[in-house]
Amino acid sequence: MNYKKNNFLYRLKYRLSILSALIFVIMLNQSAILYAGDLQAKEYFLKSAFLYNFARLVDWPSNTFKTSMSPIRLCFIGNDSFDNALQAIQNKKANSRPLIIKRNIAVSEIPHCQILFINQSEEDNLYNILDISAQYPILTVSDLADFAHKSGHIHFFVKKNNTLSLEVNLDAIKQANLQISSRILSLAKIVKSTEDFRP
Numbered sequence: 001m002n003y004k005k006n007n008f009l010y011r012l013k014y015r016l017s018i019l020s021a022l023i024f025v026i027m028l029n030q031s032a033i034l035y036a037g038d039l040q041a042k043e044y045f046l047k048s049a050f051l052y053n054f055a056r057l058v059d060w061p062s063n064t065f066k067t068s069m070s071p072i073r074l075c076f077i078g079n080d081s082f083d084n085a086l087q088a089i090q091n092k093k094a095n096s097r098p099l100i101i102k103r104n105i106a107v108s109e110i111p112h113c114q115i116l117f118i119n120q121s122e123e124d125n126l127y128n129i130l131d132i133s134a135q136y137p138i139l140t141v142s143d144l145a146d147f148a149h150k151s152g153h154i155h156f157f158v159k160k161n162n163t164l165s166l167e168v169n170l171d172a173i174k175q176a177n178l179q180i181s182s183r184i185l186s187l188a189k190i191v192k193s194t195e196d197f198r199p
Helices: 001-031 039-058 083-088 107-112 120-133 170-175
Strands: 072-077 095-103 115-118 137-144 155-156 164-168 188-190
Touching: 039 072, 039 083, 039 115, 039 137, 039 155, 072 107, 083 115, 107 120, 115 120, 120 137, 155 188
Parallel strands: 072 095, 072 115, 115 137, 137 155, 164 188
Antiparallel strands: 155 164
16 A cells, blocks of 8 residues: 555656646746847757756766765856856756756866856867767767767757757767666767768
8 A cells, every 4th residue: 555655656756857847847938038139149058957857867877976866967067158047957956966057167077067058169179079078977068060970969950940959979878887868869960980080
């Protein structure tokens, strides 16, 4: 009886968490509509919504966090273009963990991140950043061209019809000992690393 009750409560909590996330994304999309005249602002509001959901829908190894309440650190390296778009996810929780946003971090701070967004200003230093990140269970994300083909994990890109899309390098994600939800994969194109890009 207790098992059935606990199982029911677990499924109810799980469904409510999904519902709250969907409502949150819808709210962000509504906010983005206010910026319909500025496609870049709308684009970065949507990217911030995706980043929040990556924090929810990616699993890190159990030894990544010291305690059950240790935060998930969402880091940005280089000069980002998010401006105020990150305010909507500041101080949110992802799977009961506080989400801490760190902007314009130094390379030496990379090991302390769980999600790393690599800004376009870091294109010349990309492979150095990826080599350091690959030593830790860090989800790497960027809107740099061909990012996922260069062994990055998730690539944001905008289609000709101005819709935001994803490319995911699933092999690279697995090599980082990360597990990614099928909900993300269902929205993405799966690609592989291409050695031709490596200098």
